[in-house]
Amino acid sequence: MNEVNNTASCTIIGAGISGLMAANTLKSHGLSLRVLDKGRGVGGRMSTRHIDYALCDHGAQFFTVRQPEFREIVDKWEELGIVREWCRGFADSVELATEDGHARYIGCEGMNTIPKYLANDIDVRVNERAVSIVFRQGNWIVRTENKSIYRSDSLILTPPVPQSLALLDTGDVCLAKMERDSLETIRYEPCIALMVLLANPSSVPQPGGLQNPTQDINWISDNQIKGISQTPCITIHASPEFSKANWNGEDAEITGQLLKSAEEWLNFPVVEFQIHKWRYAKPIQCYPAPALTASGLQGLVFAGDAFGAPRVEGAAISGISAAKAIIEAMNGSI
Numbered sequence: 001m002n003e004v005n006n007t008a009s010c011t012i013i014g015a016g017i018s019g020l021m022a023a024n025t026l027k028s029h030g031l032s033l034r035v036l037d038k039g040r041g042v043g044g045r046m047s048t049r050h051i052d053y054a055l056c057d058h059g060a061q062f063f064t065v066r067q068p069e070f071r072e073i074v075d076k077w078e079e080l081g082i083v084r085e086w087c088r089g090f091a092d093s094v095e096l097a098t099e100d101g102h103a104r105y106i107g108c109e110g111m112n113t114i115p116k117y118l119a120n121d122i123d124v125r126v127n128e129r130a131v132s133i134v135f136r137q138g139n140w141i142v143r144t145e146n147k148s149i150y151r152s153d154s155l156i157l158t159p160p161v162p163q164s165l166a167l168l169d170t171g172d173v174c175l176a177k178m179e180r181d182s183l184e185t186i187r188y189e190p191c192i193a194l195m196v197l198l199a200n201p202s203s204v205p206q207p208g209g210l211q212n213p214t215q216d217i218n219w220i221s222d223n224q225i226k227g228i229s230q231t232p233c234i235t236i237h238a239s240p241e242f243s244k245a246n247w248n249g250e251d252a253e254i255t256g257q258l259l260k261s262a263e264e265w266l267n268f269p270v271v272e273f274q275i276h277k278w279r280y281a282k283p284i285q286c287y288p289a290p291a292l293t294a295s296g297l298q299g300l301v302f303a304g305d306a307f308g309a310p311r312v313e314g315a316a317i318s319g320i321s322a323a324k325a326i327i328e329a330m331n332g333s334i
């Protein structure tokens with residue numbers, strides 16, 4: 001087991017926007033921390049993929065700003081050139097884009113620009129899948145698939161809640177019954193994402209995104225029209241119903257069905273396609289607060305988009321709230 005330099009005040013599981021906002025908040029208060037993520041890079045569901053010369057957002061497509069706290073943060077990102085406004089509304093299958101007044105923001109080089117920026121000065125260990133968590137003698141001890149051991153006084157869990165609960169079960173960490181029960185009511189819907197590289201420009205109308213265009217598809221965007229890809233590259237998000245019904249299907253079969261459903265907006269031929277299955281795409285039943293501090297367990301906080309609001313903004317605010325809960329608990333114990 002590798003335990004060198006692996007002690008910090010706080011371990012954060014997950015380098016999505018929630019974990020990274022928590023990390024930056026803790027860091028600004030002078031706390032030592034590290035973030036572990038099982039992925040090859042940071043960002044979680046704010047993911048941008050290279051396919052040949054194309055760039056493709058295949059998780060979150062844009063974000064909105066509703067809360068003053070997030071407004072301040074996004075204004076700073078905009079000044080720094082990390083994000084920009086994409087548009088103020090989308091077309092659907094019958095109507096051209098209408099402006100509804102709400103700005104939709106995107107990362108300037110894909111949604112992943114934002115988590116990459118947030119991870120800049122943070123100790124993030126990628127390819128580190130947490131496989132067990134125990135609490136022993138005042139320490140949280142996280143073991144990873146690579147056989148590393150990380151110790152800390154506090155622990156923030158940002159994976160989808162069923163995955164966080166499964167991790168706690170490995171070390172028999174026992175939550176208060178009411179807390180466990182309400183965490184178990186959190187539900188997510190899945191989404192099959194199809195990325196399609198086209199030889200020719202698509203027919204997706206301005207501004208490059210279509211909401212609910214067909215029964216099987218609830219989103220189509222052209223990453224070139226969106227302004228992040230040099231070549232035509234389409235993202236298709238299957239509806240939750242289609243995703244559930246075809247979850248175990250063959251990629252080629254799923255692709256055939258989705259391409260047929262979207263053919264009106266694609267100019268064939270397809271050069272290449274890739275599929276990604278998001279099992280926990282979007283929470284449909286959330287916890288009614290931006291974070292949950294476990295009672296009776298030192299410094300254990302749950303965060304993520306299932307806490308408060310099921311979107312990028314909600315996840316960001318949740319991460320900040322989790323960090324503040326840790327800071328308040330530490331100040332209270334001094």
Ligand SMILES: Cc1cc2nc3c(=O)[nH]c(=O)nc-3n(C[C@H](O)[C@H](O)[C@H](O)COP(=O)(O)OP(=O)(O)OC[C@H]3O[C@@H](n4cnc5c(N)ncnc54)[C@H](O)[C@@H]3O)c2cc1C
Nearest residue numbers: 014016017018037038044045060061130159304305311312
């Ligand atoms: C297809 C799709 C479309 C979306 N569209 C939009 C949109 O247009 N607008 C919007 O606002 N939101 C959208 N969302 C939702 C948005 O992406 C999420 O709300 C937000 O990114 C969640 O951030 P998070 O940090 O809570 O979770 P995540 O981004 O999921 O981060 C959790 C991290 O935990 C890591 N992890 C999990 N288990 C372990 C483990 N055992 N060990 C180590 N690491 C682990 C994961 O790798 C992941 O990086 C969309 C999501 C999807 C999937």
